[in-house]
Amino acid sequence: MEMTVVVFAGLLVLGLSGSWLGMKSQMSRIERKLNALLRERGVVPGQESPLSDRVKQLADDPSRKIEAIRVYREEIGVGLAEAKEAIDAYAHSK
Secondary structure, three states: OHHHHHHHHHHHHHHHHHHHHHHHHHHHHHHHHHHHHHHHOOOOOOOOOOOOHHHHHHHHOHHHHHHHHHHHHHHHOOOHHHHHHHHHHHHHHO
16 A cells, blocks of 8 residues: 555656656747847847837826836836836936
């Protein structure tokens, strides 16, 4: 009985590690494709994207900060947290 549990646990660990390696490989392929799409649109992966004049104008008005974040997200295609960081960094640099 104990040997069966040990064998089962070992097989489970092997199966999970195989799944993990498969997911890691798949994520790498997705990342390469995403980076290629970004480069095609003129965005260098891993490099902070500059704020457009429109976003800067919105960010200059504290009451329009949310709109600046929304427009930046639309223009660059980043997540909410990254867009907020970019707008905050711009506001603090002034």
